[in-house]
Amino acid sequence: SAQIIDGRACARTLKQSLEADVARLRAEGLGIGLATVVVGDEYSSTAYERRLRRLADELGVPYSPRELPADVGQDELLACIGELNAEPSVSGILILRPLPSHVDESVVFRAIDPCKDVEAVHPDNAGLLALGVPRFVPSTAASCFHLLDTWLDSVGEDRAEFYHRCLIVVVGRSNNVGKPAISLGYERQATVSSVDEWADRTTGIGRHTRWADVLIVAAGKAGLIKAEHVGENAVVIDVGINGATGRDGKVRMIGDVDYDSVASRARALTPVPGGVGPVTDVWLLRNTVTAARLLAGQRIEQALPALPVARTAQ
Numbered sequence: 001s002a003q004i005i006d007g008r009a010c011a012r013t014l015k016q017s018l019e020a021d022v023a024r025l026r027a028e029g030l031g032i033g034l035a036t037v038v039v040g041d042e043y044s045s046t047a048y049e050r051r052l053r054r055l056a057d058e059l060g061v062p063y064s065p066r067e068l069p070a071d072v073g074q075d076e077l078l079a080c081i082g083e084l085n086a087e088p089s090v091s092g093i094l095i096l097r098p099l100p101s102h103v104d105e106s107v108v109f110r111a112i113d114p115c116k117d118v119e120a121v122h123p124d125n126a127g128l129l130a131l132g133v134p135r136f137v138p139s140t141a142a143s144c145f146h147l148l149d150t151w152l153d154s155v156g157e158d159r160a161e162f163y164h165r166c167l168i169v170v171v172g173r174s175n176n177v178g179k180p181a182i183s184l185g186y187e188r189q190a191t192v193s194s195v196d197e198w199a200d201r202t203t204g205i206g207r208h209t210r211w212a213d214v215l216i217v218a219a220g221k222a223g224l225i226k227a228e229h230v231g232e233n234a235v236v237i238d239v240g241i242n243g244a245t246g247r248d249g250k251v252r253m254i255g256d257v258d259y260d261s262v263a264s265r266a267r268a269l270t271p272v273p274g275g276v277g278p279v280t281d282v283w284l285l286r287n288t289v290t291a292a293r294l295l296a297g298q299r300i301e302q303a304l305p306a307l308p309v310a311r312t313a314q
């Protein structure tokens with residue numbers, strides 16, 4: 001049965017090195033701070049906000065949450081972003097999704113100072129990532145590859161060799177998860193393909209997914225990927241977060257992968273919870289620290305911090 005890739009352990013290690021960086025950089029007087037903007041009270045965004053608040057606190061990163069009502073006007077939201085852009089103690093700004101439908105997400109994202117845009121949603125940052133010279137790597141995609149890299153190290157596989165002969169299939173093609181994951185796959189000189197719901201509706205996704213050496217699943221559909229969709233040697237990264245009500249009436253979190261059946265077939269698998277999520281959270285704080293360094297005019301030598309490019313590809 002599949003090896004389980006432990007996201008919590010990975011996040012702990014990342015957190016330890018970040019904690020030391022935060023202490024050192026704050027002692028140097030760097031203005032590190034994360035601001036989140038939550039509009040409305042959607043369960044997924046408020047839960048994420050609470051996790052970030054706790055983590056920022058543990059890491060010693062000043063945190064300023066902004067909560068706006070679901071019926072907030074777009075101008076008021078833009079004014080709030082303007083204030084955060086101008087605030088020297090804020091180095092990273094995260095606008096939590098989903099935004100209400102009366103707000104134009106693309107206008108809101110364009111209003112963020114690109115040097116504080118830690119999720120890389122501003123077109124400047126999305127473009128830099130697509131060109132392979134990212135300022136910030138969006139945290140969820142970064143988490144997927146950090147988990148993969150760490151797992152490869154743990155089993156003694158050479159990263160460069162693995163990625164160069166690897167087919168990565170990404171299920172889901174959103175701007176915030178699927179597309180950044182595709183870009184990071186290209187950066188590792190892997191062969192990458194991507195499927196979305198149209199492929200699923202017409203031919204079924206198994207036609208594509210079962211050839212994957214690495215399958216990254218970010219569709220937001222509970223139990224979408226079953227054993228029959230994966231090959232025996234596949235490494236499966238489950239990004240999905242879905243609520244499922246058990247027989248006891250309690251809601252628990254499950255992924256997009258039908259865990260038990262896929263675990264009996266794949267080579268390795270990330271669980272939900274305890275896989276991609278914990279590393280994503282730490283990565284966002286890590287980007288907040290990178291932003292503070294960029295804003296202070298420090299040079300960041302490596303465009304992909306701690307996401308090493310394969311050895312033979314430098």
Ligand code: NAD
Pocket residue numbers: 140171172173174175176177178195196197198200205218219220221224239240241242276277278280281
């Ligand atoms: P989204 O709704 O913006 O995009 C989903 C994508 O999946 C779309 O491209 C859609 O076409 C595709 N899709 C939908 N049904 C499909 C199907 N049957 N077959 C193939 N493709 C299909 O969602 P998102 O923001 O990209 O998030 C995806 C999932 O990841 C959600 O469950 C979300 O909660 C979760 N998520 C987790 C983390 C984390 O850190 N673990 C972070 C962000 C998002």
